[in-house]
Amino acid sequence: MLKIENLNKSYKEIKVLQDFNLHIHSGEIYGLVGPNGAGKTTIINIICNLLQSDSGNIAINNQPISEATKKIIGIAPQENLLYKTLSCEENLKFFADIYGLDRATRQRQVNDTLAAVNLLDRAKNPVESLSGGMRRRLNIAVALVHQPKLVILDEPTTGLDIEARYDIWGLIRQLQNQGITIFLTTHLLDEAERLCQRIGIIKKGQILAEGSLAELRTLIPAKEIVAVQTTQEEQAIARAAEYGFTYRYYGNELAFWLPEPLELKEIITRFEGIAIDSIARQPVRLEHIYLEVTQNNY
Numbered sequence: 001m002l003k004i005e006n007l008n009k010s011y012k013e014i015k016v017l018q019d020f021n022l023h024i025h026s027g028e029i030y031g032l033v034g035p036n037g038a039g040k041t042t043i044i045n046i047i048c049n050l051l052q053s054d055s056g057n058i059a060i061n062n063q064p065i066s067e068a069t070k071k072i073i074g075i076a077p078q079e080n081l082l083y084k085t086l087s088c089e090e091n092l093k094f095f096a097d098i099y100g101l102d103r104a105t106r107q108r109q110v111n112d113t114l115a116a117v118n119l120l121d122r123a124k125n126p127v128e129s130l131s132g133g134m135r136r137r138l139n140i141a142v143a144l145v146h147q148p149k150l151v152i153l154d155e156p157t158t159g160l161d162i163e164a165r166y167d168i169w170g171l172i173r174q175l176q177n178q179g180i181t182i183f184l185t186t187h188l189l190d191e192a193e194r195l196c197q198r199i200g201i202i203k204k205g206q207i208l209a210e211g212s213l214a215e216l217r218t219l220i221p222a223k224e225i226v227a228v229q230t231t232q233e234e235q236a237i238a239r240a241a242e243y244g245f246t247y248r249y250y251g252n253e254l255a256f257w258l259p260e261p262l263e264l265k266e267i268i269t270r271f272e273g274i275a276i277d278s279i280a281r282q283p284v285r286l287e288h289i290y291l292e293v294t295q296n297n298y
């Protein structure tokens, strides 16, 4: 669906994208995660033809970027692209006109899209009267009104509460069920983990790791993570080393990578003689892999 090859972009002497490659398959939800300033929005702006790359190729459905491919793409940018004093319906009509929809198609699409994002009952309400979650859904509706095949969502749920986030995740899954390919960026690693079939980890304009969560998990030699609270951290680390457990600090939390899962009582036995306040077992999450990849440049 989307193929990016050897994309380069610099702002003056700063290289933002360096031979960046990405291949998004038709029908998948692909998530790009990375630290602030990694180049995610720059990539989106280049795909949408809002910004020129210095070199490289982008193909959408095997066609180079052009006015024609613009119609295949729907974009919901990081900042909502909405006119606050206009109603939901008026906003969508405005964007439908930009895409050149004829009158009959426009009315049908505006209604269908408002229904899809669950805002039909707010059709006549001005944007300024909507909650943050509703505005975000309307922003996504703008990306859908011309029935694109590829929808690009730049941080679709940033700043939203958990219920609004669930609504948007439901909407994204619904779009995928309709055959729409989704490319999203996010800082929320659990969002990428829950929604995306494939995830790319980007830093300084390069993909450092990519794959399904199961594939990414193979990047670190841990089958399970065990967080330990203890007043004797040095002793715990030394003991863990005897069993081949690597240690990491996640924030202030001391944790160990278990090369193979162990029963809780076996874990407790390993730390016998050390004052342990609590032990918490966790699966290997995207956050653990992300930190390794972005901090240790895998």
Ligand SMILES: Nc1ncnc2c1ncn2[C@@H]1O[C@H](COP(=O)(O)OP(=O)(O)OP(=O)(O)O)[C@@H](O)[C@H]1O
Residues within 6 Å of the ligand: 011, 016, 034, 035, 036, 037, 038, 039, 040, 041, 042, 043
């Ligand atoms: N118009 C510009 N002029 C100069 N530098 C820019 C410009 N736009 C972006 N940059 C720089 O390019 C780099 C990548 O920015 P970009 O917005 O693509 O990152 P991002 O991964 O989307 O970050 P965030 O997660 O914070 O949104 C940053 O260092 C940014 O400061």
